[in-house]
Amino acid sequence: MSKLHLVFGGRVKDPRELDFVDLAGLDVIGFYPDYKSAENAWRGAAQKTVDDAEMRYVIVHMHRLLEPDLGV
Numbered sequence: 001m002s003k004l005h006l007v008f009g010g011r012v013k014d015p016r017e018l019d020f021v022d023l024a025g026l027d028v029i030g031f032y033p034d035y036k037s038a039e040n041a042w043r044g045a046a047q048k049t050v051d052d053a054e055m056r057y058v059i060v061h062m063h064r065l066l067e068p069d070l071g072v
Helices: 035-048 062-066
Strands: 005-011 027-032 055-061
Touching: 005 035, 005 062, 027 035, 035 055, 055 062
Parallel strands: none
Antiparallel strands: 005 027, 005 055
16 A cells, blocks of 8 residues: 555644634545655645745645555
8 A cells, every 4th residue: 555645735724733714625635655755745825825924735645545554
């Protein structure tokens, strides 16, 4: 199984947390087969909103959610 990663973001209530304001309005950047690709996509998306403190993008390690017992 590839190490699947999801990159998404959106407006948050507090920039120090991950409480998204509008779940329907999340900006899904995409799914990536490795962390390096996901990080590149994350950097690109985050850089576009660098001046907006209420926008936050994250990388989710989907492979850890799908197979938590692997410990990878």
